[in-house]
Each structure stands twice: as structure tokens, then as C-alpha cells.
Amino acid sequence: MKSLPLVRHPLSLALAAALSLTACGGDDDTVAPSNDVVTVPEAPKGLGTADTAPVAAEATTPPYVDNSATNQRGDARYATKETNAGVRLVAGFLDIWQPSTLLVDAGAAAPARDGFPAVAASTWTGIPGDATDGKVLNAAVHDANIAYVVQATTNRTEAQALAAYLDDRRGKTYSIADGMGPLTAAWRSASRQTTTITGIPADATTVKYDDGGIENGVGGSANAEFGQVVDLIGNIGENGSTEPAKRFYKYARPWRWSTSVKVVPALEPAKSTTPGTDGGFVSGHTAEAVRKGLAMAYVVPERYQEMLTRSLVLGENRILAGMHSPLDVIGGRIQGLAVAAASLSTGQNKDARVAARAQARSTLMTATGSANDAALIAFAHSQTTAQDPYADHAANKATHRRLMTFGFTAIAATNKPAVVPKGAEVLLETRLPYLTADQRRVVLKTTALPSGFPAMDDAEGWGRLNLFDAADGYGRFDGDVAVTMDASLGGYNAQDVWWNDIAGAGRLAKLGTGALRLAGANTFTGGVALSAGTLQAASSSALGKGDVHVAGGRLVIESAVAVSGAYTQLPGTTLDLVVGGGGAGRLAVAGTATIAGGTLNVRFKAGQTPSVGDTLQLISGTRLLGKFTTITVDGYKVTPNYTATGLQLHIDG
Structure with missing residues (x-):
């Protein structure tokens, strides 16, 4: 040559x-x-230049990850969007609904405290038209919100009723663990999760059943092979109470808005009789499922997108149960994202997350006989849709997108630039490990939903984050x-x-x-x-x-x-x-x-x-x-x- x-x-x-x-x-x-x-x-x-995704001005938008401690259940009677980061997260709901007063427990006045004046007792009954509930500001969105639940519960199948019951009564971590697909058995075995809710008892229409199992599993030193993982899941809900938002927004559950909403009969005993302490917005079940699903996705990125979708499916099951509306679920999703990011970036899990990921990887590789990471990824996606309902990537993507907005159309400008919340990049840390933190922020910006959807245009940007699409790159x-x-x-x-x-x-x-x-x-x-x-x-x-x-x-x-x-x-x-x-x-x-x-x-x-x-x-x-x-x-x-x-x-x- x-x-x-x-x-x-x-x-x-x-x-x-x-x-x-x-x-x-x-x-x-x-x-x-x-x-x-x-x-x-x-x-x-x-x-010739790289893109950036700066945090919104902190002077006007206090980052949730730095202020999550203001969201405490015990402060629910005093919470406002100015004083409580959890309430502020979902303040976009105020474009649709105006609560009448700062809510306190029905019949009990709130005394002056920490500079807040005394507040008269609320007589909120949860009945539409009651002046103490609040005022509908966007009737089209509100009506569509309740109509969605009416249609969903009217057309609900037996299989959907069962899924709604299980997701209501089981521990949330146990329930959504089936999103692990081929890894579910290994996950539950390693974590030592259990449940006592395996179906709908014959007398469930008159008896309320609570889960007596071990929801997250056994943590700490008592579980040498998976204790750090279990502890991370257990800690992910710190400062994550939905009570302040429920008490502030005072938005009734859908079955209180319309008698056409058909609650799953087996969940009738779970319905509260005290509307003043039982607001629908935001959905606590959804918030918990989202933050725990994100924690599980963080330690097992091999099932990242599947866990995201499974978490939102639990939210949809709250609608099918008749217990929540789409807007309630959207609010729960937003709060769940922020709570998880705060825990991982600034909270109890900040210094524990790397070890928990390593432990999950090592234990699951051993349990599945995977010789390397590639084999574990292959095993995690080894089942068909007949065995793993989240096996089809395209179908998963469509489901996740649908459950972010529930078919609502935009009510405001759709071309507002996306902003990325402080600390949100941690949610992609194990799924896109080869990108820098700044690059992951840009990924979040470039995959965010358009602006303008009801209740989703929060100032920090949590409502528009689309983590499923973000896991698919820029x-x-x-x-x-x-x-x-x-x-x-x-x-x-x-x-x-x-x-x-x-x-x-x-x-x-x-x-x-x-x-x-x-x-x-x-x-x-x-x-x-x-x-x-x-x-x-x-x-x-x-x-x-x-x-x-x-x-x-x-x-x-x-x-x-x-x-x-x-x-x-x-x-x-x-x-x-x-x-x-x-x-x-x-x-x-x-x-x-x-x-x-x-x-x-x-x-x-x-x-x-x-x-x-x-x-x-x-x-x-x-x-x-x-x-x-x-x-x-x-x-x-x-x-x-x-x-x-x-x-x-x-x-x-």
C-alpha cells in the first residue's frame, strides 16, 4: 500500500x-x-456557545429546595402562599379558584400567633355555593375538571375499580413498586416490603381497611443489603405535607361538587365527614406517589421512566376512585416533584443518595444474576407488555404526557420561556450521569411543557417539568x-x-x-x-x-x-x-x-x-x-x- x-x-x-x-x-x-x-x-x-438554564430570581421567587421547611402540617391553620413554600408551589390554582378565607378547623378559631392576627372560625361545609368555600374564577376549567371525574367514574371498569381501591388502601411505596416490572420481585424481597391489602374484601363497602404491612420495607442496619435504599425512600417525604395546601385552597372533593361522581363502593367507608379538614386540592396520595416514585427512579434508573408513569397512574386512579379531580392530581404532581428534589439536594437524602444508589445497583445485580450494568438494564426491560404494562416506551410516553395535563387546553400564553427550579437537576442525576448538572438543567428546560396549562405555570417551573421526556435527552x-x-x-x-x-x-x-x-x-x-x-x-x-x-x-x-x-x-x-x-x-x-x-x-x-x-x-x-x-x-x-x-x-x- x-x-x-x-x-x-x-x-x-x-x-x-x-x-x-x-x-x-x-x-x-x-x-x-x-x-x-x-x-x-x-x-x-x-x-460557539452553550445554552444555560438559570434559576428564577430568588428575590421574587424563593426556591422551594431552600425553603421546604416552611411547609409543615402543624402550620396548616396559618399557611398562606407568602408564608408556606408548599402552598406557594401550586399558587397557579388561584387563577381558577379563590378560597374565601384563611381556613382553620371547622368551628375552631385560630388565635393570634407569630405576628398573624386571630382568624375567625370557619364554617366551611364543602357544599357548592357555600360562601365560605370560595369562588370559582374560571368556570370553564372548573366545570371540565368535575365533568372529567363524572365521566371517568361513570365508565369505570371493574379492573379500574380494583386498581383504584388498591392504590387507595395499600402503602404507596408497595403499590407503585409494581412499576419496577421484571425487578419488582427482587425489589420487594430486598426491601422486605409487605402488604395486607391484596384485593377488595366482601365487606369493604361498610368496613374501612388499612394496610397493616411494611410499606417501605425494613431500613437501617436491620437490612444490610437494602437498608440505605429503604431509608432514602422513607426520608423522601420530609417537609412534604399536603395539609397546608388543602386548608388554604379549600377546594372540595369531586363527590362533594357533584352527586354524579360515583365513588368506588368499597371506598365509601374511607370518605371523610368533615369537609373543613378534607380538601381535594392537592391530592396527597398523588404527591406521595410522585416523590416516592422519583426516589425509586433515582436509585433504579434502569426503570426511571416506567416509575414516573406508574406514579402518575396512581394519580389517575385517585380520579377513577372518585376521590380527586384532575386539578387535584396536577397539584399533587407539582408538589411531589419539588419535595423529592428538596430531599435529594438539600435535605436528609443529600449525603445519602449516592450510597443508596450504589446499594440498589449492587443488590439488584446480584438478585437478578446480572454480570454487569448492561445485563441489569436488559433484565429490567426483559418482559413483554403482557407481563409488564410499562414495557412499551412509546405508549408509556403518551400515557405520561396525558396524565400531566388530562386534556386541559391552555388558558394563558403558550410561548412563555421555560424556567428550571433550583435543585431540579438532581432528579436526572442517575439517569443522565454523563451530563453535567448545568447540562441536565438545560435538558429540563428544553423538554418542559408549553406554558399556559391550568395551575401549572408556577414561578419556579415545577409544573412544566417533563421528566419522562428529559430522560430521553435534549x-x-x-x-x-x-x-x-x-x-x-x-x-x-x-x-x-x-x-x-x-x-x-x-x-x-x-x-x-x-x-x-x-x-x-x-x-x-x-x-x-x-x-x-x-x-x-x-x-x-x-x-x-x-x-x-x-x-x-x-x-x-x-x-x-x-x-x-x-x-x-x-x-x-x-x-x-x-x-x-x-x-x-x-x-x-x-x-x-x-x-x-x-x-x-x-x-x-x-x-x-x-x-x-x-x-x-x-x-x-x-x-x-x-x-x-x-x-x-x-x-x-x-x-x-x-x-x-x-x-x-x-x-x-
Whole structure:
């Protein structure tokens, strides 16, 4: 093999080469030298800056994670949005409903305390029209809120009634643990969770049954293999009472608003007879499920999105039970997010979270016989939807999105920029471990829901956070993004998939030894710069709408991939084409394809077997310059045919 040296210029590299071809199982064929000089384009420049997601001004928006201690159950009689962070979280509800007074226990006056004046006793009955309840400010939203419950409970199936009963009466941690799918048995065994609620007793319509099991499991030193995990779950609810919000907002439960709401008969004994202490907004069950689901997702990121959805399904079951409305559940979700983030970032779990994650990983790997992180991830997703209702990623994504808004339409501007609450980035720490804290904040910003939905436009941004989509990577590149993955750390550091449809004008730079797979319909225009590790293109537009520059590492083409700009490949790199039906494994370049060396490896998907004499059209472009140093085709000898606009391989044998 003869070759000319790589010539470097200020704006380009030049290579004139006589390149050799090695076909798997065949002899080396020497290609005649070329006198053409291949000028190698520079890597795409992108925007030249990174995106940021600053915290809202703390002077006007006190961060919940720094003020969570103001949300105490014992202060419920005095709580206001000015004095209580838990009440302030969900203040967007005041656009829909105006509570009449600061609520105190029915019939009991609240004395003056800590500078607050004495408050007259409330006579709230919970009956619509009672002046002491409050005032509906947005009748359309309120009416839709109650109508949703009427329809849901009227059309409720027996299976839904059972699920609603179980999620009402069982301990929340035990109940949502079934979101662990294939890991559920190992989780419950290691934590030593138990429940006494396994179905609907025959006399449940007249007898209230409480769970006598061990909800979280056994913690501390009494459980050497899982005690730290159990303790983290137990601590996640610190400063998480929903009573201050319930007492302040005084919004009745749906069955008090309408007699058409049909409470699950087996839950009739669980209904409160004291409306003044039984507000519907916010849903305490939902708040608890969300914060505990997030704690479980943190220590078992292998089931991150599934646990998020399972937590919101418990909220939906509160509606199907007739006990709560969609707005109640939305409020519970918002509070649950903030409480979990506060516990993990500034609270009792701040210094315990890393050890708890490590313990969960180690114990579950042993319990499932997983030799490494990749095996644990595979085991966690090893069941079909018949066994694991959360096994379908796309269906899960749709369910989670539906349960964030329950079909409400926007009541305010939908184009307000998203803000990210202080400390929220901790919620993605184990799911996107290869990103920095600042990058995780940007992910949260670029995947947030639009503004304008009822009760969700809180000043800090908790209501718009979409953690499910955030776990699927960036939603936009509004700045350049550099991803460095260290495969030696295992898990998602070694291999991850971004499913989102990524827009924006920024550039993606892939560095490090890990592998990142892009599977969305991407439209970002800043280009792709692959410097190290593996980048996998799993959709036709995975590489966006800019130039693609492979200076190091390995680019894997799994689909019929289009490059909207130029394609460049440098020596020492690999282009891996996985050929299959529908054009899979083909690279169509709208601009110039510059091949300044490197390796082309061709392999075939299962069931795709070429015949001797076939010709494979693998690369096409407006113009093709240069050649690969080496071409290997698994199991075949081939002859390459370079043309001015593409590359074909003839199957020789």
C-alpha cells in the first residue's frame, strides 16, 4: 500500500492516497494511486456557545429546595402562599379558584400567633355555593375538571375499580413498586416490603381497611443489603405535607361538587365527614406517589421512566376512585416533584443518595444474576407488555404526557420561556450521569411543557417539568452540546438512547468512550462532530440537518440516514453500516462526501443475506471525494466501485 502524507492547512487537511481494500476472508487488493488532492472540510462550528438554564430570581421567587421547611402540617391553620413554600408551589390554582378565607378547623378559631392576627372560625361545609368555600374564577376549567371525574367514574371498569381501591388502601411505596416490572420481585424481597391489602374484601363497602404491612420495607442496619435504599425512600417525604395546601385552597372533593361522581363502593367507608379538614386540592396520595416514585427512579434508573408513569397512574386512579379531580392530581404532581428534589439536594437524602444508589445497583445485580450494568438494564426491560404494562416506551410516553395535563387546553400564553427550579437537576442525576448538572438543567428546560396549562405555570417551573421526556435527552440544541461518556463507568455512561426529536441551531459534539444512540426525528442545524466513542444513527434524520464530521471514533448507521449537509470522515475512524430492508445502512449525503481514509465496515441485519453478484449502493452524495483505507464486509469478499457521486460494493463471494 502506498500513500501520500496528510497535509494540514489553516482551514483544511489534504490527502492524496493510494488506498487498499481488505474484504473479510479475502486477499488484499491494491487500488491504483490517485493524483487527486482531497481537501478535508473543517468540523462544523455550531453556535460557539452553550445554552444555560438559570434559576428564577430568588428575590421574587424563593426556591422551594431552600425553603421546604416552611411547609409543615402543624402550620396548616396559618399557611398562606407568602408564608408556606408548599402552598406557594401550586399558587397557579388561584387563577381558577379563590378560597374565601384563611381556613382553620371547622368551628375552631385560630388565635393570634407569630405576628398573624386571630382568624375567625370557619364554617366551611364543602357544599357548592357555600360562601365560605370560595369562588370559582374560571368556570370553564372548573366545570371540565368535575365533568372529567363524572365521566371517568361513570365508565369505570371493574379492573379500574380494583386498581383504584388498591392504590387507595395499600402503602404507596408497595403499590407503585409494581412499576419496577421484571425487578419488582427482587425489589420487594430486598426491601422486605409487605402488604395486607391484596384485593377488595366482601365487606369493604361498610368496613374501612388499612394496610397493616411494611410499606417501605425494613431500613437501617436491620437490612444490610437494602437498608440505605429503604431509608432514602422513607426520608423522601420530609417537609412534604399536603395539609397546608388543602386548608388554604379549600377546594372540595369531586363527590362533594357533584352527586354524579360515583365513588368506588368499597371506598365509601374511607370518605371523610368533615369537609373543613378534607380538601381535594392537592391530592396527597398523588404527591406521595410522585416523590416516592422519583426516589425509586433515582436509585433504579434502569426503570426511571416506567416509575414516573406508574406514579402518575396512581394519580389517575385517585380520579377513577372518585376521590380527586384532575386539578387535584396536577397539584399533587407539582408538589411531589419539588419535595423529592428538596430531599435529594438539600435535605436528609443529600449525603445519602449516592450510597443508596450504589446499594440498589449492587443488590439488584446480584438478585437478578446480572454480570454487569448492561445485563441489569436488559433484565429490567426483559418482559413483554403482557407481563409488564410499562414495557412499551412509546405508549408509556403518551400515557405520561396525558396524565400531566388530562386534556386541559391552555388558558394563558403558550410561548412563555421555560424556567428550571433550583435543585431540579438532581432528579436526572442517575439517569443522565454523563451530563453535567448545568447540562441536565438545560435538558429540563428544553423538554418542559408549553406554558399556559391550568395551575401549572408556577414561578419556579415545577409544573412544566417533563421528566419522562428529559430522560430521553435534549429537546433542543439552543447552544452547542458536548457529550462525554465514559464507558468504564458502566450503565448509562456506557450506552444510552436519546429518543426525542431534537430541534435548534446548536451542534452536537460526541466525546468519550461510551456510545450514544440518536433515534428521533432531529432537525437541529448546527451539525455533528464525532471525536471519540460511538454515535449510532437509528432514524433517517438522526444526524440532524447540518454537516457531519467524523474525526474520531465510530459512526453506526442503522437506518436509511440522510445527511443534509456535507459528510467528512478522517483516518483512524470507522463508518459502520448495518444493512437491512427499507434502505437501512445506506448513507445519502446532500452535499459533498469527503472520505479521507478510515474504515468502512458493513454488516447485515438478521434475515438480510446478499447473494453473490449483488451490488450494494451504500453511499451517495452530490459529490464523492477520496476513499476508505480499509473496507470489511462480514462474511464476504467484495469489490468497491467509487464514482463521482457514490460508493457501491459488488459481492464477489
